[in-house]
Amino acid sequence: MQMKYLKIKGYKTLNCTELYLWRKGKIKLPKKSVLITFDDGYIGQEKYAMPILKKYNFKATAFIIGKLTYNNEKGIIKYSRIPKLKELYPKFDFESHTFDLHVHLDKDIYNRTYNDAVKQNKYFNFSFLAYPFGNYSSEMIRVYKYIGIKMAFTYGKNRYATRRQSIYRIRRIKVNANEDFSKFISFYINSCKYVLQIYEIRKISLLL
DSSP: OHHHHHHHTTOEEOOHHHHHHHHTTSSOOOSSEEEEEEEETBTHIIIIIHHHHHHHTOOEEEEEOHHHHHTTOTTBOOGGGHHHHHHHOTTEEEEESOSSOOSOOOSOHHHHHHHHHHHHHHHOOOSEEEOGGGOOOHHHHHHHHHHTOOEEEEEOTTOSBOTTSOTTSEEEEEEOTTOOHHHHHHHHHTOTTOSEEEEEEOSGGGGO
């Protein structure tokens, strides 16, 4: 229902590169623009999300956990499968959700983040990143700037993405399976002063 609504209302879906270029002031975007994201790389994103995205000719980005993907963990999109998926639907992108930082970082954050980023770069060639649980620190941002990440995503009370936000603290809106459809619509009705909204669609049922 949500994807159908976006299609009917004429929304332009983006990839991370387009958002990055917009944030840098290099391109313009229509007000009805949205970046659709998924986290963790669950197999349902291939099985359920991709066919619906293809139906509406929509772009989307999956932020994957490198260790789970590379180790072919159950329920996760397999490492060897990613090139085939890119071939089947080039508008579905894959970017970083770190290699294995879904843990509480309470000390030695810089070195742990750096070592994790090196591992991620060993197996993947990512330019964009979503922080695990939306949590970040100044040390993490320093690492990702150094390692070559162009833009990183978190969450925030402001909800909508604007050019005023740091390029390493781009906010996303969480959309859950139990989200009331009227609330979903209200994000768009009240968004005229913003150019862009980013959704992390956490449950596949939202796409129906």
